[in-house]
Amino acid sequence: xxxxxxxxxxxxxxxxxxxxxxxxxxxxxxxxxxxxxxxxxxxxxxxxxxxxxxxxxxxxxxxxxxxxxxxxxxxxxxxxxxxxxxxxxxxxxxxxxxxxxxxxxxxxxxxxxxxxxxxxxxxxxxxxxxxxxxxxxxxxxxxxxxxxxxxxxxxxxxxxxxxxxxxxxxxxxxxxxxxxxxxxxxxxxxxxxxxxxxxxxxxxxxxxxxxxxxxxxxxxxxxxxxxxxxxxxxxxxxxxxxxxxxxxxxxxxxxxxxxxxxxxxxxxxxxxxxxxxxxxxxxxxxxxxxxxxxxxxxxxxxxxxxxxxxxxxxxxxxxxxxxxxxxxxxxxxxxxxxxxxxxxxxxxxxxxxxxxxxxxxxxxxxxxxxxxxxxxxxxxxxxxxxxxxxxxxxxxxxxxxxxxxxxxxxxxxxxxxxxxxxxxxxxxxxxxxxxxxxxxxxxxxxxxxxxxxxxxxxxxxxxxxxxxxxxxxxxx
Amino acid sequence: xxxxxxxxxxxxxxxxxxxxxxxxxxxxxxxxxxxxxxxxxxxxxxxxxxxxxxxxxxxxxxxxxxxxxxxxxxxxxxxxxxxxxxxxxxxxxxxxxxxxxxxxxxxxxxxxxxxxxxxxxxxxxxxxxxxxxxxxxxxxxxxxxxxxxxxxxxxxxxxxxxxxxxxxxxxxxxxxxxxxxxxxxxxxxxxxxxxxxxxxxxxxxxxxxxxxxxxxxxxxxxxxxxxxxxxxxxxxxxxxxxxxxxxxxxxxxxxxxxxxxxxxxxxxxxxxxxxxxxxxxxxxxxxxxxxxxxxxxxxxxxxxxxxxxxxxxxxxxxxxxxxxxxxxxxxxxxxxxxxxxxxxxxxxxxxxxxxxxxxxxxxxxxxxxxxxxxxxxxxxxxxxxxxxxxxxxxxxxxxxxxxxxxxxxxxxxxxxxxxxxxxxxxxxxxxxxxxxxxxxxxxxxxxxxxxxxxxxxxxxxxx
Numbered sequence: 004x005x006x007x008x009x010x011x012x013x014x015x016x017x018x019x020x021x022x023x024x025x026x027x028x029x030x031x032x033x034x035x036x037x038x039x040x041x042x043x044x045x046x047x048x049x050x051x052x053x054x055x056x057x058x059x060x061x062x063x064x065x066x067x068x069x070x071x072x073x074x075x076x077x078x079x080x081x082x083x084x085x086x087x088x089x090x091x092x093x094x095x096x097x098x099x100x101x102x103x104x105x106x107x108x109x110x111x112x113x114x115x116x117x118x119x120x121x122x123x124x125x126x127x128x129x130x131x132x133x134x135x136x137x138x139x140x141x142x143x144x145x146x147x148x149x150x151x152x153x154x155x156x157x158x159x160x161x162x163x164x165x166x167x168x169x170x171x172x173x174x175x176x177x178x179x180x181x182x183x184x185x186x187x188x189x190x191x192x193x194x195x196x197x198x199x200x201x202x203x204x205x206x207x208x209x210x211x212x213x214x215x216x217x218x219x220x221x222x223x224x225x226x227x228x229x230x231x232x233x234x235x236x237x238x239x240x241x242x243x244x245x246x247x248x249x250x251x252x253x254x255x256x257x258x259x260x261x262x263x264x265x266x267x268x269x270x271x272x273x274x275x276x277x278x279x280x281x282x283x284x285x286x287x288x289x290x291x292x293x294x295x296x297x298x299x300x301x302x303x304x305x306x307x308x309x310x311x312x313x314x315x316x317x318x319x320x321x322x323x324x325x326x327x328x329x330x331x332x333x334x335x336x337x338x339x340x341x342x343x344x345x346x347x348x349x350x351x352x353x354x355x356x357x358x359x360x361x362x363x364x365x366x367x368x369x370x371x372x373x374x375x376x377x378x379x380x381x382x383x384x385x386x387x388x389x390x391x392x393x394x395x396x397x398x399x400x401x402x403x404x405x406x407x408x409x410x411x412x413x414x415x416x417x418x419x420x421x422x423x424x425x426x427x428x429x430x431x432x433x434x435x436x437x438x439x440x441x442x443x444x445x446x447x448x449x450x451x452x453x454x455x456x457x458x459x460x461x462x463x464x465x466x467x468x469x470x471x472x473x474x475x476x477x478x479x
Numbered sequence: 480x481x482x483x484x485x486x487x488x489x490x491x492x493x494x495x496x497x498x499x500x501x502x503x504x505x506x507x508x509x510x511x512x513x514x515x516x517x518x519x520x521x522x523x524x525x526x527x528x529x530x531x532x533x534x535x536x537x538x539x540x541x542x543x544x545x546x547x548x549x550x551x552x553x554x555x556x557x558x559x560x561x562x563x564x565x566x567x568x569x570x571x572x573x574x575x576x577x578x579x580x581x582x583x584x585x586x587x588x589x590x591x592x593x594x595x596x597x598x599x600x601x602x603x604x605x606x607x608x609x610x611x612x613x614x615x616x617x618x619x620x621x622x623x624x625x626x627x628x629x630x631x632x633x634x635x636x637x638x639x640x641x642x643x644x645x646x647x648x649x650x651x652x653x654x655x656x657x658x659x660x661x662x663x664x665x666x667x668x669x670x671x672x673x674x675x676x677x678x679x680x681x682x683x684x685x686x687x688x689x690x691x692x693x694x695x696x697x698x699x700x701x702x703x704x705x706x707x708x709x710x711x712x713x714x715x716x717x718x719x720x721x722x723x724x725x726x727x728x729x730x731x732x733x734x735x736x737x738x739x740x741x742x743x744x745x746x747x748x749x750x751x752x753x754x755x756x757x758x759x760x761x762x763x764x765x766x767x768x769x770x771x772x773x774x775x776x777x778x779x780x781x782x783x784x785x786x787x788x789x790x791x792x793x794x795x796x797x798x799x800x801x802x803x804x805x806x807x808x809x810x811x812x813x814x815x816x817x818x819x820x821x822x823x824x825x826x827x828x829x830x831x832x833x834x835x836x837x838x839x840x841x842x843x844x845x846x847x848x849x850x851x852x853x854x855x856x857x858x859x860x861x862x863x864x865x866x867x868x869x870x871x872x873x874x875x876x877x878x879x880x881x882x883x884x885x886x887x888x889x890x891x892x893x894x895x896x897x898x899x900x901x902x903x904x905x906x907x908x909x910x911x912x913x914x915x916x917x918x919x920x921x922x923x924x925x926x927x928x929x930x931x932x933x934x935x936x937x938x939x940x941x942x
Binding site for chain 2: 015239259305321324325460461465472473478
């Protein structure tokens with residue numbers, strides 16, 4: 004594509020790119036329908052992983068059925084992993100749009116495209132709905148047992164938690180898809196004239212009567228703002244629900260008000276990490292150097308660094324309160340999730356979610372590069388996987404049978420190691436998410452055309468004193 | 480974002496040094512009134528120390544009341560300085576420029592005021608030394624085998640607060656150097672010598688500017704962990720106490736920090752509006768700045784409300800009798816439930832409702848009211864955490880009691896507000912409460928971009 008040479012000087016050399024708005028649509032159209040060999044191979048590889056995942060799922064169902072949640076711990080972990088990344092990513096786009104950060108422009112669509120992977124969340128959640136034990140004690144309530152176990156639903160409402168959880172996940176998926184659709188309308192409207200085949204039909208149908216009138220632009224921006232605020236609320240609520248229903252409430256005696264917050268922070272950290280990885284791949288191998296400047300990585304990496312520090316702060320707030328309290332009930336939880344049963348997983352979680360990305364992102368030259376933040380992204384994704392394994396495998400196997408209805412976890416259970424079907428399900432879940440994402444990039448332009456074009460109006464390269472610097476327009 | 484007219488350096492110097500070089504007529508009158516209130520509060524504290532705690536409403540089990548509430552409140556206010564100055568400096572938010580100095584100075588004074596509260600609360604302030612030191616000239620410890628318990632949050636507290644106070648003073652002083660040099664060049668006699676000493680030979684050459692900027696950025700980054708640790712540790716004064724069920728919550732640390740930022744930024748917005756009014760700084764503290772602060776406050780308030788909701792839900796989650804007793808008192812027993820409604824309304828629903836409207840955000844009277852509401856609400860929040868928790872302390876239920884503050888406590892609390900106001904007013908006579916160099920830098924960096932027929936305000940950026 005026609006773009007100026009990257010601008011910047013001194014330590015900021017090559018930081019900013021100024022794409023040529025006149026050829027952007029045609030260029031993106033070409034890129035969207037292209038199927039280069041590396042892309043096809045990636046699609047095939049992730050497709051194979053998806054099939055392995057399905058095999059693992061069927062085998063697990065055949066071996067253990069859906070009666071007990073214990074054998075499904077790794078499935079829960081991978082569901083949560085995919086859920087955290089795909090539900091958090093649209094919020095990243097929404098948040099930076101709210102703050103009017105110009106650097107976010109190449110990132111928005113990459114983030115919003117994760118909404119399509121939300122369909123996988125919904126499908127993966129259906130078996131989980133059946134696996135979640137009832138709130139009420141099904142057997143005769145023995146001494147030292149609760150008639151109703153501790154959950155965020157207390158003793159109601161009807162259908163809780165199963166129906167409400169499913170409804171919530173479905174609602175979240177629909178809202179994120181709506182955000183993607185509204186955001187992509189101007190791009191689809193523009194591409195409908197040049198696209199061919201199914202894309203032309205799809206773009207024409209989905210862009211409706213968009214002609215870019217002032218009224219339409221105002222409606223689109225208001226729609227994005229309203230849906231964004233709404234999505235933020237649903238997302239926070241659903242992450243609270245999932246982290247409570249599928250983790251905290253399954254470990255007797257675990258009462259930890261910071262855990263939903265930690266879960267949400269981990270989700271944002273992983274989403275941002277995943278977005279940075281995708282952007283690095285696009286820039287390095289996808290031919291998007293003219294759209295994705297290093298300044299985007301520079302700014303996003305500061306946010307990632309902040310979120311990483313927040314993550315460890317929240318983890319410490321949990322740990323110090325439980326550790327200092329010296330209550331048996333809390334000591335057991337710490338032994339189970341932190342210092343004893345899942346100690347190695349916890350250590351990996353701590354290293355990859357905090358220590359390693361922190362060590363990478365601490366350095367200005369690394370943050371100013373494209374590879375540095377992407378590397379940190381890979382690290383936090385692995386750390387997030389460890390987080391989910393520690394929490395969800397731990398939760399699924401903390402209290403088998405009637406023990407779930409005891410008020411405290413009286414003994415610290417042994418760790419549960421994955422068998423071959425668990426391994427298949429974990430890699431299959433990850434493969435499926437990547438597979439769907441790759442397909443989505445062939446349907447919609449992976450760069451938000453209207454936002455990047457708008458950005459070219461607000462960002463200039465201009466003379467100041469004896470040098471040239473970036474001029475950033477601040478419309479409001 | 481830039482709405483005001485361009486300002487030149489001479490005009491900036493003339494207008495922003497007005498509080499120092501030409502004191503308004505009301506200045507000494509206001510100072511005298513505030514000083515009198517502080518004097519009355521100090522005398523009352525002296526009376527209380529002489530008579531003992533019997534003159535307060537403190538009792539068993541509610542041994543923490545207004546004093547500790549006020550301590551947490553002022554620590555909270557102190558969080559505005561770093562929030563606005565360090566974070567917004569690191570994020571290069573242009574609108575921070577007129578707000579930073581007042582925020583930093585408010586931090587210093589509110590920290591000083593906060594630290595008087597535990598001292599007064601001990602009833603025997605001189606014995607505070609036993610918390611921290613085992614010095615040869617304090618033989619009491621050795622003779623009776625009393626050693627400081629360094630594992631208690633009550634020792635972490637002063638350590639964190641004094642670290643924060645020291646670093647905040649350093650932060651303010653580094654930022655003040657170029658402005659001290661301006662004052663040095665515009666004063667004579669003793670003032671000239673003092674400002675000259677404080678300016679530390681500042682001539683404004685390229686090397687000095689570079690060092691000053693680097694020092695500012697480094698201090699911003701270094702002070703952030705201190706800022707977070709201070710209120711976290713204050714929260715652990717409560718969170719580590721397992722015997723008070725509603726306090727032993729893992730969320731307390733971030734909940735307190737976000738609450739502190741909420742009240743602190745609201746206090747700064749209020750101070751800025753007052754400064755604009757009394758010194759006529761309309762060109763510097765513009766509607767756009769208050770608007771930006773209000774938008775920031777929407778985010779902070781919503782974050783705070785999320786933490787508050789989590790704290791309450793997980794209070795009920797355990798369904799433990801001990802904790803339900805406290806929640807029952809907070810939410811269903813009058814007058815606590817009425818205070819609770821007032822607190823939530825004033826802290827979140829009313830101000831956020833106001834801030835959602837652009838025209839309201841730009842109405843300074845309404846903004847002042849919203850900021851006052853937030854701070855009343857946040858004061859009540861601390862009160863409603865501390866007192867009901869102690870009033871329903873388990874397991875000795877025969878000890879359940881309530882708390883009614885005495886006039887002694889009211890006077891001392893009012894005195895702390897007068898003290899902070901007096902200190903702010905006094906410092907306005909000594910240093911510019913809007914940083915001159917920051918405003919001038921902003922003026923140099925501002926520009927415009929023409930898009931079609933529209934001209935958009937813009938700014939030069941190096942990164």
